[in-house]
Amino acid sequence: MSRVFSALAVSVDGYISGRDVRDAQGGFGRGLGDAEMLFDWYFKGDTPSSVFSGLGLSRESGRVFDEVAGRVGAAVAGRETYEHSARFGGGSPHPTAPLVVVSHEPIPEIGERQTNVTTGIADAVATARSLAGDGDVALMGGGVVSCALAAGLVDELILHQVPVLLGAGRRFFNELPAHIGLRLVQVLPAPGVTHLHYEVVR
Secondary structure (H helix, E strand, C coil), X not given: CCCEEEEEEEECCCEEECCCCCCCCCCCCCCXXXXXXXXXXXXXXXXECCCCCCCEECHHHHHHHHHHXXXXXXXXXXXXXXXXXHHHHHCCCCCCCCEEEECCCCCCCCCCCEEEECCCHHHHHHHHHXXXXXXXXXXXXXXXXXXXXXXXXXXXXEEEEECCCCCCCEECCCCCCCCCCEEEEEEEEECCEEEEEEEECC
């Protein structure tokens, strides 16, 4: 069975986006808000990604990034992440993997590479697994990750930890109903980022 994981860039104080994510019209037009530095490490090296075009990573980060990106057979995002990301242009955050969007209400005009699930995180993950083939399921957004952790659906957490304190924004992890144990699998320092790989202890 495919594994379920999340691999997100995060500040040292646990934020995955910054302040001011809304645009001048009050919509979610600014994506990361003032936290673009969380992704500086994507472009500060001379190692191109073999999965995503246009990236130039350090040698260390390139190895980690492509290994993780190459595992993805389908992605799951919540409605807030979907809207903050301009609905991924009707496609997916991954060049080849389809996207499952979990929301409370149906989403009008969903993209051809997108599937909307309105019956909860367990059904969204099950749908993503059915679409992933031999690949794994990647979770995007703090709300989705927290709901999946609370439901016991997550196998791995990968934190690309950037050395900055944002002070505010959208947190990686929301409140959880109980402690969740993690086992540290790998720590890899790289220029501008430290890659932390954990397995969820069941």
